[in-house]
Amino acid sequence: MSETTDQPVVETPDGAGKPDMIVLEGVEKIYPGSTQPAVSQLDLSIPQGEIVMLIGPSGCGKTTTLKMINRLIEPTSGRILLDGKDVTHVNGDQLRREIGYVIQQGGLFPHFSIADNIGVVPKMLGWDKQRIRQRADELLHLVGLEPSTFRDRYPRQLSGGQQQRVGVARALAADPPVMLMDEPFGAIDPITRDRLQDEFLEIQRTVGKTIAFVTHDLQEAVKLGDKIAVFATGRLEQYDDPDTVLTRPANDFVSDFVGGGAAVRRLSLLELAHLELHPIETDEAGAGGAAGRNGTAVAEVDGSGKPVSWRHLPGGDATGVPLVTVPISGTVYDAVDVMLDSSASLVAVVDEEGRAQGVLHWNDLVGGLRTRERDA
Amino acid sequence: MNFLDYLASNSQQILFLTQAHFLVVLIAVGIGSAISVALGLAVSTGEPDPRRFSLDWFATGIREGGLVFTAALLTVPSLALFALFLPITGLGVTTAIIVLTIYTLYTVLRNTVAGLTTVDRAILESARGLGYGRLRRLLTIQLPLAWPVILNGIRVTTLISISIAVVGAVVQGPGLGILLLNGISRIGAANSFYQVLAGTLLCLVVAAVFEIFFAIVQRLTIPRGIRV
Amino acid sequence: MSTATTETVDAQAEAAVEEGEKREQTRLAALWSQHYDLVILPAIIVLLLVFLFLYVGTRQLDTIEQRVLAPANVGGLLWQQILLAGASTVLVLLIAVPLGIALSRRGARRVQGPVLAVGGFAQALPPFGVLLLMAFWLDFGFTTAVVGLTIAALLPVLRNTVVGLQQVDQSLIEAARGMGMTSRQTLFRVEIPLAVPVIVAGLRVALVLNVGTATLASYIGAGGLGELVQQALRLNRINVLLVAGGIIAALALLIDWLAGVVERIVVARSG
Numbered sequence: 001m002s003e004t005t006d007q008p009v010v011e012t013p014d015g016a017g018k019p020d021m022i023v024l025e026g027v028e029k030i031y032p033g034s035t036q037p038a039v040s041q042l043d044l045s046i047p048q049g050e051i052v053m054l055i056g057p058s059g060c061g062k063t064t065t066l067k068m069i070n071r072l073i074e075p076t077s078g079r080i081l082l083d084g085k086d087v088t089h090v091n092g093d094q095l096r097r098e099i100g101y102v103i104q105q106g107g108l109f110p111h112f113s114i115a116d117n118i119g120v121v122p123k124m125l126g127w128d129k130q131r132i133r134q135r136a137d138e139l140l141h142l143v144g145l146e147p148s149t150f151r152d153r154y155p156r157q158l159s160g161g162q163q164q165r166v167g168v169a170r171a172l173a174a175d176p177p178v179m180l181m182d183e184p185f186g187a188i189d190p191i192t193r194d195r196l197q198d199e200f201l202e203i204q205r206t207v208g209k210t211i212a213f214v215t216h217d218l219q220e221a222v223k224l225g226d227k228i229a230v231f232a233t234g235r236l237e238q239y240d241d242p243d244t245v246l247t248r249p250a251n252d253f254v255s256d257f258v259g260g261g262a263a264v265r266r267l268s269l270l271e272l273a274h275l276e277l278h279p280i281e282t283d284e285a286g287a288g289g290a291a292g293r294n295g296t297a298v299a300e301v302d303g304s305g306k307p308v309s310w311r312h313l314p315g316g317d318a319t320g321v322p323l324v325t326v327p328i329s330g331t332v333y334d335a336v337d338v339m340l341d342s343s344a345s346l347v348a349v350v351d352e353e354g355r356a357q358g359v360l361h362w363n364d365l366v367g368g369l370r371t372r373e374r375d376a
Numbered sequence: 377m378n379f380l381d382y383l384a385s386n387s388q389q390i391l392f393l394t395q396a397h398f399l400v401v402l403i404a405v406g407i408g409s410a411i412s413v414a415l416g417l418a419v420s421t422g423e424p425d426p427r428r429f430s431l432d433w434f435a436t437g438i439r440e441g442g443l444v445f446t447a448a449l450l451t452v453p454s455l456a457l458f459a460l461f462l463p464i465t466g467l468g469v470t471t472a473i474i475v476l477t478i479y480t481l482y483t484v485l486r487n488t489v490a491g492l493t494t495v496d497r498a499i500l501e502s503a504r505g506l507g508y509g510r511l512r513r514l515l516t517i518q519l520p521l522a523w524p525v526i527l528n529g530i531r532v533t534t535l536i537s538i539s540i541a542v543v544g545a546v547v548q549g550p551g552l553g554i555l556l557l558n559g560i561s562r563i564g565a566a567n568s569f570y571q572v573l574a575g576t577l578l579c580l581v582v583a584a585v586f587e588i589f590f591a592i593v594q595r596l597t598i599p600r601g602i603r604v
Numbered sequence: 605m606s607t608a609t610t611e612t613v614d615a616q617a618e619a620a621v622e623e624g625e626k627r628e629q630t631r632l633a634a635l636w637s638q639h640y641d642l643v644i645l646p647a648i649i650v651l652l653l654v655f656l657f658l659y660v661g662t663r664q665l666d667t668i669e670q671r672v673l674a675p676a677n678v679g680g681l682l683w684q685q686i687l688l689a690g691a692s693t694v695l696v697l698l699i700a701v702p703l704g705i706a707l708s709r710r711g712a713r714r715v716q717g718p719v720l721a722v723g724g725f726a727q728a729l730p731p732f733g734v735l736l737l738m739a740f741w742l743d744f745g746f747t748t749a750v751v752g753l754t755i756a757a758l759l760p761v762l763r764n765t766v767v768g769l770q771q772v773d774q775s776l777i778e779a780a781r782g783m784g785m786t787s788r789q790t791l792f793r794v795e796i797p798l799a800v801p802v803i804v805a806g807l808r809v810a811l812v813l814n815v816g817t818a819t820l821a822s823y824i825g826a827g828g829l830g831e832l833v834q835q836a837l838r839l840n841r842i843n844v845l846l847v848a849g850g851i852i853a854a855l856a857l858l859i860d861w862l863a864g865v866v867e868r869i870v871v872a873r874s875g
Contacts, residue, residue, distance in 0.1 A: 072504055097507030107502025111520045111599035121506050154601030170506070180505070444641055448648065451860040452853040453816035459833045459849030463842045532727070539730035543820065546837070553732070560736045560823055569740045576733025583728030 019084070021178060021210035022046040022069060027078030029064050029234075038064045040234045042078070046227075048177075051204065051211040053221035056231030056257070065231070066180050066214045070099045082178065097121050100179035100209070104186045106167030108155040114140070114166055115151040121174045139169035142203060161192040168200065172207065181213040185220065197223055218258065222246065222265050230254050243269055268333035272326065272349050277358025280348060283311055297359050299323060299348060306354040313346075325350045328357050335360050382570040390555070394578050397551035398585065400544065401537045404473050408480030409530045415442060416488025416526075417514060439489060446482035454479070454543040462547050472541065472549025479540055480533040487529025491522025520599050527597070531590045538583050542575070552578050639868065645861045649854050656850040663843050672835050672844050678851065684827035685855065688746070688818040689811065692753035696761050696810045699754070701803055704765025705796070710787075716766060723763030731756035731817040739824040749818070749826030757813045761806045768802020769795065801871045808863040815856045829855070 022045070029039040039061040046052045054062040067073040069080060071092045080088050087095055108117050118139055119132040127135070137147040143165040155163055164184060171179055185193045201224065204211070215221050221228050222242045230238045230245065230253075237257075238250035246266050249255035258265075282301045297314060299307035307325065310318040325348045326335045335347050345362045383390060419439040449457075457475045465471040495518050503513050545553025555575030562568040665673065707716050731753070738752035772795050780790045822830035832848035835841075 070505060072501070093507045093509045095507070096505055101502065101505030103498060103502050103505065105498060107498045107505075109499060109503070109517060109601075111601045113601065124507060156601065167502075440641075441644075444644055445648075448645055448857055448860075451812045451816075451856050453819045453856050455816075455819040455830055455833055456849040456852035456856070459836070459845045460853070462845060532724075535725070535727040538728040539732075542730040542732050546833070553730075556730075556733055556736055557823075560739065563739065569737075572733060572736045572740065576730060576737060579728055579730050579733065580725070583725060587725070 018047040018049065020045040020081075021048040021083055022212060023079075023081040024065070024068070025079040025081065027065075027068060027075045027080065029061070029068060029073060030076045037076070037234050039068070039075075042234075042236055044229060044236060044239065046210055046212060048210050049208045050226040051213055051224055052227045052229055053225035054212060054214045054229050054231060055216065055218065055221045056237075058216065059233070060231040061234040062214050062229075062231045063182060066182055066212055069178075069212060070096045070101060070180055072096070097124055097174065098176050098178075100171030100173075100176045102164075102167045102171045102179065102181040102184045104183045105160065106155070106163040106170075106184075108163055108166055108170070110155050112154075113151065114145075114153050114155070114158070117155065117166060118170045118173050120170060125174055135173060136169075139172055140166075142172070142206070143169045144199060145169075159192075160188050161196060164188060164196060165199075168203070172203075172209075177210060179209045179211045181211060183214055183216065186216070193220075200224065219265060219268070223268055230257060232257075264333075267336060268331045270332040272328050272330055272332065272335060272360070275332070275360070277349055277360060278364065280307075280356045280359045282307060282356055297346070299356055301356070304354070305356075307348050307350070307356045321345070323348060325354070325356075326360075327352070332360075377567065377570075379570050379573065382567050383574060386574075390574060390578065393550070393552050393554055393575075394582060397538070397541055397553075397579070398582050400469065400472055400476065400549065400551050401534060401541050401582070401586070404476030404541075405480050405530060405534050405537055407473070408477040408533070409484045411477075412481050412484035413488050413526060416485055416492060417519065420489055420492040420514075420518070443482070443486060443489065446485055449478055450482045454540045455546065458543060458547045458549075467548040469550055471547045472544035472551070476537050476541055476544065480537055483533040483536070484526065484529045487525050488522065491525030491529075492518050494525075495521045521602065524594075524598050524602065527590070527594060531586075534586050534590070535583055538579050538586070542579065552576075552582075642861070642865060642868070645857060645864075649857050649861070652850055652857075653854050656847060660843060660847055665843060666841075668839055669841050669843055672832065672839070672841070673847055678832065678847075681827055681829050681831050682851070682855070684746075685815070685818050685829045685852075688749055688753065688821050688826060688828050689814040689859070691750045692757065692814045692818070693807070693810045695750065695754040696757045696814070697803075697807060700758055700761040700810075701765055701806065704762050704769060704806075705791070707762075707766050708769040708795075716770075720763055720766060723759040723766075726759040729756075731813070732820050732823075735817060735820055735824060744825035746826045749821035749824055749828075752824070753814050753817050753821070756817055757810050760813060761810045764806040764809055765799075765802060768805065769799050771802070772798045801867070804863075804867045804870045808860065808867055811863050812856065812860050815859050819852055 024042050024044040027039060027042045027044075028037050030037045042061075042065060044052075044065070054065060056062050064073055068075045069082075071080070071087070074092075075088065078088075079086055082095075082099075108114075109120070112120070115133065115136040118136040119127075122132045122135060136151060140147040140150055145162060145165055150158070150162075150166075155166070158166065167184065171181075185196050188196065197220065213224060215224075225242055227239060228242050228245045229236055232253050238245055238254045240248075240250075243266065245254065246258055246269075249258055279296050281296050281298045282305070283298055296312075297310065298312040298318075300309050300311045301307050307323055309323050310321050312318050313321060322342050322344050324338050324342045324344050326338045328349050328351050335349070339345065339347050339362060347360050348356050349358045349360055351357050377385075415438075419435040419442070454475065457478065458471065461471045461475055465474055492514075499517060499521070500513060503517050508517065541549070541551050542553040542556060544551060545557045552575040555571045555578075559568045559571030559575065562571075660673075671677070706712060707719060734756040735749065735752035738748045738755070742748040742751065776794055776798065777790055780794045781787070785793065818828050819830040819833070821828045822834050829848060829852045832844060832851070836844035836848055
């Protein structure tokens with residue numbers, strides 16, 4: 001391994017100074033007995049601390065690519081660099097202990113307790129018992145499972161979502177700089193999946209790992225990815241940030257793959273906090289006379305400042321229009337969801353304490369989207 | 377004299393033969409299981425790559441061949457095996473144990489191979505992804521997960537061995553078969569029927585003792601997370 | 605018909621024949637790759653017998669040995685052995701299979717568990733003991749031996765049948781009922797055809813058990829190849845012992861092999 005340490009750190013042109021953590025150089029995989037490469041001449045750089053989503057139809061080589069990074073699958077040719085070090089020929093088992101790995105349904109060991117499952121890699125790395133136990137508790141906390149309840153349980157006593165959380169905790173156990181995730185949320189019901197994705201982003205904000213993440217779900221790719229790599233039969237078709245992939249597909253394949261729903265999917269990229277919202281005024285419940293403020297929506301709020309109903313709406317009758325809210329940390333997609341759900345043509349955007357920050361109208365939304373697209 | 381009187385008045389001999397029967401089965405099953413489990417562990421590799429020659433090929437060959445061969449041995453009547461081994465190993469306990477051991481091989485080997493190879497692929501893959509080497513995977517993941525199946529194979533083979541061990545008396549092997557041969561050779565004489573009856577029924581008692589033994593072993597050795 | 609056409613026809617016929625041969629070859633190759641293991645056992649049997657005869661051939665047999673190993677004597681005992689095993693196997697199947705089917709009916713499901721448990725435990729009940737007990741009850745002889753063999757093999761085969769019928773895919777039965785088949789029609793047109801492999805497997809189990817236990821029938825005067833072993837032990841003749849052991853082993857392997865072949869054919873037919 002010593003002769004590989006002097007490899008230069010490869011900088012990406014668009015990486016904004018962030019060094020590349022994972023670099024694939026001309027990597028190719030031809031399975032024995034097959035003439036067609038599963039992955040051919042792939043160059044891919046993943047900057048430190050970013051989530052890159054590998055996506056494509058089945059058989060496109062995305063999973064093969066992922067598994068070549070930790071050499072579960074040995075590349076036929078090419079080089080793999082991790083943090084600047086050539087790891088193409090180092091001991092595979094040693095290498096894998098330094099890379100987090102999460103698969104569908106967690107792949108937890110059914111005969112190990114939850115704490116033992118999380119401690120698998122630290123134990124192999126020779127940590128002492130006390131430290132392993134502490135680390136397990138710490139990680140259970142991080143993934144939102146109460147350590148005292150869960151540490152001594154066994155995987156089959158956990159729901160699919162909880163198992164997946166443990167799977168993530170296990171991958172994080174030895175604090176590896178790099179994590180590989182192979183459709184980790186693929187076998188989980190949509191509601192739980194959505195929550196796990198949110199939690200995952202939350203965790204990533206604190207741990208800042210470099211993550212390669214295989215998915216077949218474009219929605220998931222757009223939601224989680226800093227970048228998306230679209231694969232087609234062993235080739236990388238486009239490698240860009242989600243917005244670019246959705247709005248400017250590199251070729252017909254990508255535009256077919258992204259499909260007609262691109263505009264709708266983009267909604268989940270627009271964060272409400274970055275939008276120009278309509279102003280909102282509030283009145284204490286029971287306070288009289290608010291007429292005359294024609295241009296502004298007025299909401300009646302309860303004692304803690306949370307809006308409960310509309311008192312006045314510009315250019316319309318406020319009675320019978322339900323007041324619905326969406327947190328400002330959400331996206332336009334969430335806002336649309338709320339509006340459709342309650343048949344309301346507008347939604348109040350609220351902050352963490354539930355206080356109204358502004359209003360988003362159904363009609364404005366369409367206009368807003370257009371302006372932003374011109375900006376882009 | 378009724379059956380119980382017979383048992384009471386011959387309790388010492390009967391108890392001795394029952395213990396001997398138990399021990400012969402225990403030793404044979406112990407040796408046979410050790411061989412089978414070790415062999416099973418050694419040869420339970422993945423499917424060999426059909427395009428590349430490797431050690432996996434030998435392992436697969438030994439595994440498949442071993443299964444066919446030991447299965448064939450199991451169909452050979454016990455009297456024939458006792459007869460064939462008698463000239464080599466002589467009359468007595470050695471022959472009895474060798475032949476019994478041979479009969480235990482197939483069931484345990486089959487269950488070991490089946491148990492090791494049916495471990496969930498996702499679990500093995502995640503173990504590999506976390507940096508488990510082949511041996512560590514085999515011993516800390518596959519073996520514990522296959523253990524209930526292996527143990528059940530040992531249990532079944534024990535039951536079968538109890539009834540085969542009876543025939544060992546033909547080559548003067550120890551155990552309850554002695555009561556059977558004695559009884560039938562004295563047919564018509566006093567207590568000859570009780571002798572045969574006792575020899576037959578006490579096999580079930582030996583079996584019951586083993587069942588309890590296995591229930592305890594199961595409790596103690598099957599990891600809590602996979603206990604049903 | 606002009607010569608040209610004849611030639612073309614010939615060429616076509618030749619091509620067709622060649623094609624057919626090729627297809628035949630690939631068919632054989634497929635058969636071979638699926639069933640090559642069936643060749644291993646006969647090879648072992650033949651080797652076993654060859655060694656046996658070579659060994660005995662080099663020995664100087666005394667008169668007693670010559671008398672015991674005379675083809676007429678061995679042949680007669682062999683035939684007795686086959687009769688014993690055959691008769692008891694037929695009886696076992698006649699009793700165990702219908703009983704197994706009856707036990708798998710909805711009404712009898714509750715009895716099933718106990719039967720399976722007892723059947724499993726009964727593996728420890730020595731067939732030898734059962735056989736001897738029959739002699740006390742019914743006297744020595746062929747009939748007693750057949751009864752004893754039948755009883756000894758009954759529970760294992762019954763167990764096998766019940767387990768096999770349990771494994772018939774429940775969704776298929778539901779589908780059959782869903783199409784309006786009566787439970788009787790379902791049994792005869794779905795369940796039993798699907799369970800045929802199981803029943804054949806039961807036949808194989810019964811045969812192997814009975815061939816084995818039949819060697820012990822000589823202890824209750826019913827003859828069979830066990831007689832050879834008994835004589836060898838009584839006369840202290842090792843050569844006879846080896847020949848007896850070899851023949852018994854070869855017979856058992858051969859019968860199991862035949863049953864295995866039948867099993868393959870039946871399973872292949874019933875898909």
